[in-house]
Amino acid sequence: MKRFLIFLLALAVILLACTSQETEQTATETTQPITQINLPMGYIADPQYAPFYVALEKGYFAEEGIDLSFDYSFETDGMALVGANQRPFAIVGGDQVILARAQDLPVVYILEWFQRFPIAIVSKSSANVKTPQDLAGRSVGLPGFFGASYVGYLGVLSAAGLQPEDVNTSEIGFSQVESLLTDRVEVIVGYVNNEPVQLASMGEDVNVIDVADYIDMVGNGIVTNETVIRENPALVEGFVRATLRGLQDTLADPAAAFEISKKYVEGMDDGRMPVLEASLPIWQADRLGITTADSWQQTQTILLGAGLLDAPVENLEAAFTNEFVEKVQP
Numbered sequence: 001m002k003r004f005l006i007f008l009l010a011l012a013v014i015l016l017a018c019t020s021q022e023t024e025q026t027a028t029e030t031t032q033p034i035t036q037i038n039l040p041m042g043y044i045a046d047p048q049y050a051p052f053y054v055a056l057e058k059g060y061f062a063e064e065g066i067d068l069s070f071d072y073s074f075e076t077d078g079m080a081l082v083g084a085n086q087r088p089f090a091i092v093g094g095d096q097v098i099l100a101r102a103q104d105l106p107v108v109y110i111l112e113w114f115q116r117f118p119i120a121i122v123s124k125s126s127a128n129v130k131t132p133q134d135l136a137g138r139s140v141g142l143p144g145f146f147g148a149s150y151v152g153y154l155g156v157l158s159a160a161g162l163q164p165e166d167v168n169t170s171e172i173g174f175s176q177v178e179s180l181l182t183d184r185v186e187v188i189v190g191y192v193n194n195e196p197v198q199l200a201s202m203g204e205d206v207n208v209i210d211v212a213d214y215i216d217m218v219g220n221g222i223v224t225n226e227t228v229i230r231e232n233p234a235l236v237e238g239f240v241r242a243t244l245r246g247l248q249d250t251l252a253d254p255a256a257a258f259e260i261s262k263k264y265v266e267g268m269d270d271g272r273m274p275v276l277e278a279s280l281p282i283w284q285a286d287r288l289g290i291t292t293a294d295s296w297q298q299t300q301t302i303l304l305g306a307g308l309l310d311a312p313v314e315n316l317e318a319a320f321t322n323e324f325v326e327k328v329q330p
Contacts, residue, residue: 035235036067040078040090042220045070045265047276048193050257051113051283053264055246064238070264075147079223083107088228089239094218094291094299095151097320101313106226109320111240112291113247114219116212116282119152120192122176125205127186132160132209141172141185148220149189151299152211154306159214164306177202193278201271212282217299218291218320219282233324241328244289254280289325296320 041049052070055061061068071078078090079097083105097109121140123129129138135157143149157164172179176188176195181204188195196208211217222243229236250257258276262268296316303309313319 034065034067035088036069037088037239038069038071040071040073040075040081040087042073042075042078042091044072047258047261047265047268047272048279049264050254050261050276050279051243051246051250053246053261054249054257055242057260057263058246058249060242060245061239064235064242066235066238066242079105079107082223082225085225085227088232088235089222089224091220092223093148093151093220094296094320095148095303097218097223098296098300098303098313098316099308101316101319102309102311107223108226108229108318109218109221109223109291110229110236110324111222111243111289112219113221113243113289114282115285115288116210117148117152117155117215117217117219118191118193118282119149119189119211120196121153121156121187121189121209121211122180122195122199123187123207124180125207127207129187129209130207132156132162132214135160135187136162136166137168138187139168139170139185140187140189141170141176141179142189143174143176144171149191151217151302151306151308153189155215155217155298155302156209156211158302158305180204193275193282197274197278201274215298215302216292216295217302218295221291229321237324237327240289240324244325244329247283247288250276251280251284287329289329290322291320293317 056068075092075096078087079092079100081087082090083100094109097107100107121135129135142153154164157167170185172185176190177198179185180188180199192208192210196206199206222240224236254276258273261276296319300309300312300316304312
């Protein structure tokens with residue numbers, strides 16, 4: 001009898017071990033592998049990134065097997081990392097994609113987040129600069145002769161039939177608000193959801209020329225590269241799906257998105273809500289995330305006219321795709 005009990009006990013141990021191995025194997029087979037992604041944002045932590053904060057907070061990226069963190073480095077740094085296949089994604093403007101393709105970097109724009117080009121020409125109301133034509137002969141301050149602000153500024157000049165030499169342009173760094181308030185320049189160039197919002201909060205009455213009212217160029221969006229698309233299309237699709245879910249939720253409930261953003265933007269108070277409110281119209285579209293060939297062509301035309309491109313990019317259509325947006329948002 002004793003031997004029989006020992007046999008039963010041994011059998012139970014063996015069965016328990018087998019069951020444990022089976023459970024472990026099943027968990028290993030069914031658990032989605034986690035991909036850690038450090039996303040270059042192109043700017044400091046800010047409520048304008050609410051869609052990404054919302055998607056992370058609500059677990060949308062986690063559902064796609066993505067462990068997301070944020071890298072608030074320069075846009076050009078993010079582009080270089082993606083082009084070298086050292087990062088799978090970055091947030092960049094369409095103008096930077098074209099310039100990168102001209103340098104044979106195999107980057108591909110996969111989701112247009114900013115449906116309107118976000119640059120604005122801002123001046124005190126007393127300066128009476130209301131249209132692009134009014135810029136002739138004025139002193140204009142730019143962060144620098146590069147990036148989206150410069151490209152947007154050149155687009156407005158082109159739309160007005162003006163040449164850069166028709167305007168007194170200077171480089172003022174990222175001191176646009178201070179430079180305008182102290183009359184260092186008459187006009188500044190910045191983001192429509194940033195400098196005008198700051199000036200309004202200070203009680204300054206300003207005129208704002210929205211670049212997107214005059215020319216359709218490709219705004220900020222998500223870029224990846226040809227290798228990632230070829231070798232891991234499921235990752236691209238998952239990243240796009242999570243991003244669009246966060247964007248949809250932010251547009252549907254900006255107040256809730258702002259509260260979530262407070263967890264990711266250190267020291268942010270309710271006074272920053274106008275930044276998010278000013279961002280909403282830039283993102284809205286009948287079909288979120290879609291980019292158009294016409295806007296890419298116009299962006300390239302501006303770059304060529306400014307001398308930032310020596311020649312048109314071969315096969316411009318390869319620089320962007322709607323494939324993944326259409327998959328997750330039929």
